[in-house]
Amino acid sequence: MNLQEKRQRKDQLFAVICLASTITGIVLLALLLCDIFVKGFSWLSWDFICSYPSRFPERAGIKSAFWGSIWLILLTAALALPMGVSAAIYLEEYAPRSRLTKIIEINIFNLAGVPSVVYGILGLALFVRGLSLGKSLIAGALTLSLLVLPIIIISTKEALSAVPKSLREASYGLGASRWQTIRYQVLPSAMPWILTGSILALSRAIGETAPLIMIGALTFVAFTPQTPLDPFTAMPIQIFNWISRPQPEFANIASAAIIVLLLVLLTMNAAAIILRRKYQKKLQG
Amino acid sequence: MNHEEIEISVKNFNLWYADNQALKNINLDIPRRRITALIGPSGCGKTSFIRCLNRMNDLIPTVRTEGEMLLNNENINHKDVDVVSLRKKVGMVFQKPNPFPSSVFENVAYGPRIHGEKNKQQLAQIVEESLKNAALWDEVRDRIDRSALSLSGGQQQRLCIARTLAVHPDIILLDEPCSALDPISTSKIEDLMVKLKEHYTIIIVTHNMQQAARVSDYTAFFLHGKIIEFDETKKLFKKPKEKSTEDYITGRFG
Numbered sequence: 301m302n303l304q305e306k307r308q309r310k311d312q313l314f315a316v317i318c319l320a321s322t323i324t325g326i327v328l329l330a331l332l333l334c335d336i337f338v339k340g341f342s343w344l345s346w347d348f349i350c351s352y353p354s355r356f357p358e359r360a361g362i363k364s365a366f367w368g369s370i371w372l373i374l375l376t377a378a379l380a381l382p383m384g385v386s387a388a389i390y391l392e393e394y395a396p397r398s399r400l401t402k403i404i405e406i407n408i409f410n411l412a413g414v415p416s417v418v419y420g421i422l423g424l425a426l427f428v429r430g431l432s433l434g435k436s437l438i439a440g441a442l443t444l445s446l447l448v449l450p451i452i453i454i455s456t457k458e459a460l461s462a463v464p465k466s467l468r469e470a471s472y473g474l475g476a477s478r479w480q481t482i483r484y485q486v487l488p489s490a491m492p493w494i495l496t497g498s499i500l501a502l503s504r505a506i507g508e509t510a511p512l513i514m515i516g517a518l519t520f521v522a523f524t525p526q527t528p529l530d531p532f533t534a535m536p537i538q539i540f541n542w543i544s545r546p547q548p549e550f551a552n553i554a555s556a557a558i559i560v561l562l563l564v565l566l567t568m569n570a571a572a573i574i575l576r577r578k579y580q581k582k583l584q585g
Numbered sequence: 586m587n588h589e590e591i592e593i594s595v596k597n598f599n600l601w602y603a604d605n606q607a608l609k610n611i612n613l614d615i616p617r618r619r620i621t622a623l624i625g626p627s628g629c630g631k632t633s634f635i636r637c638l639n640r641m642n643d644l645i646p647t648v649r650t651e652g653e654m655l656l657n658n659e660n661i662n663h664k665d666v667d668v669v670s671l672r673k674k675v676g677m678v679f680q681k682p683n684p685f686p687s688s689v690f691e692n693v694a695y696g697p698r699i700h701g702e703k704n705k706q707q708l709a710q711i712v713e714e715s716l717k718n719a720a721l722w723d724e725v726r727d728r729i730d731r732s733a734l735s736l737s738g739g740q741q742q743r744l745c746i747a748r749t750l751a752v753h754p755d756i757i758l759l760d761e762p763c764s765a766l767d768p769i770s771t772s773k774i775e776d777l778m779v780k781l782k783e784h785y786t787i788i789i790v791t792h793n794m795q796q797a798a799r800v801s802d803y804t805a806f807f808l809h810g811k812i813i814e815f816d817e818t819k820k821l822f823k824k825p826k827e828k829s830t831e832d833y834i835t836g837r838f839g
Contacts, residue, residue, distance in 0.1 A: 397646055464683075466679060466683035468644070469679060469683065470679070470684075470745070470748075471685075471695075472641065472644065472672065473639065473641065473672060473676065473677040473679070473749070474676070474695065474699065474749070474752055475670065475671075475696070475699070475752060476669070476699045477669055477699075480699045484695070485685060488686075489686060
């Protein structure tokens with residue numbers, strides 16, 4: 301075999317390995333989704349979404365968990381987005397390039413990798429007990445905010461640093477102040493990517509179970525929360541609760557709830573893509 | 586040179602990037618309402634110099650300067666100088682056209698707006714006037730609300746000039762404004778420069794010797810961070826005093 305053939309062989313082999321990896325991933329995911337749909341689809345109905353949980357499987361629904369999750373995600377967004385984006389703007393645009401800034405940035409990266417259950421413990425100590433917020437929605441949202449803040453900060457920082465230098469120079473060159481340059485040029489240009497990063501971070505938060513269990517979210521709630529101080533449950537917790545019951549019907553109900561959760565997630569991700577497209581079109585004209 | 590009014594007077598000016606000295610003891614009087622060309626091989630300090638005139642180098646944290654650049658008897662590089670109003674007086678056009686990703690109108694209106702102009706009629710008037718002065722109005726008058734990125738490279742560069750004119754500067758710095766443009770766009774911008782010098786002091790960095798010879802009144806030759814020669818363009822190109830100037834303009838190096 302000459303060198304040329306050897307090289308071609310290697311090339312083909314590598315392509316096959318990559319293809320096999322891709323197929324394995326897709327097949328596993330497809331199997332998982334099939335399993336969930338087969339079990340859960342027949343349980344899906346409008347009643348399922350509009351009923352409270354029950355100990356009778358045929359009457360059980362996810363109304364309280366669904367609205368709990370919606371509340372939770374809206375509150376988390378309201379808390380984490382302004383804080384995360386502002387922190388990123390400070391770090392990227394204003395902070396001096398000192399060693400301290402470097403250390404802070406490295407630590408934010410590390411925080412993004414901390415297991416979520418650890419944030420649950422922190423939330424329990426700080427918000428539930430320390431601030432006496434109890435097992436309330438706001439305590440849950442604050443905990444999830446801590447969890448997603450590092451991700452929002454990192455993705456916003458990356459979005460800001462990807463804005464071309466020439467755009468900043470054009471603005472400064474006309475006598476714009478730093479704030480004007482950020483407000484009118486840098487932020488609008490970075491917005492599509494900031495939005496995408498933030499929505500992906502929030503969709504991670506909506507699927508989190510561990511920190512909510514740590515702070516003591518309820519598992520059986522027969523009401524929808526009315527204020528941020530009300531106790532709550534959320535979809536992942538409801539799913540976890542149903543799966544751990546002995547009756548086989550509840551496993552199917554859990555599958556149905558997973559489908560609803562997936563739909564919410566897909567909607568959020570689709571929103572991220574649509575928003576990004578819209579902004580990019582606006583920028584490119 | 587004696588008969589000219591001086592706009593900017595540079596005295597014993599030095600500049601370092603960290604430990605690397607990029608400008609060495611620069612002395613230069615830039616005449617008012619004339620075109621001054623800065624020529625020299627890459628890395629000789631022309632761009633570093635021009636970016637000091639509107640403190641664009643402030644954006645680079647390691648830059649350190651020494652010496653004076655006097656504009657209306659005020660040292661541009663003094664730390665108390667208000668950079669915002671300095672940059673309003675000293676506009677800049679960059680090497681690559683860099684319009685904002687918004688409409689033609691918004692591009693030109695941005696400057697006046699950030700300096701406090703809110704009146705819509707007034708803004709529309711400034712935009713039209715600036716576009717006319719940049720010889721772009723006729724080409725864009727019916728697509729003023731279209732994205733600036735849909736214009737050609739040459740039009741974008743003239744838009745950048747219009748945008749600079751809209752804040753009514755005294756001085757316009759052009760950093761190789763034609764290096765990314767085709768010959769026709771280049772000649773349009775050259776004509777424009779000659780027209781603009783009636784009202785503005787223009788300083789242009791260029792790698793194109795013919796361009797310097799065609800448009801400028803004065804030329805400074807930079808080499809290794811120093812000004813080797815500064816004279817009326819005609820004299821400098823016809824009868825350079827220094828050997829290295831002659832070598833450079835006749836294309837023997839650089």
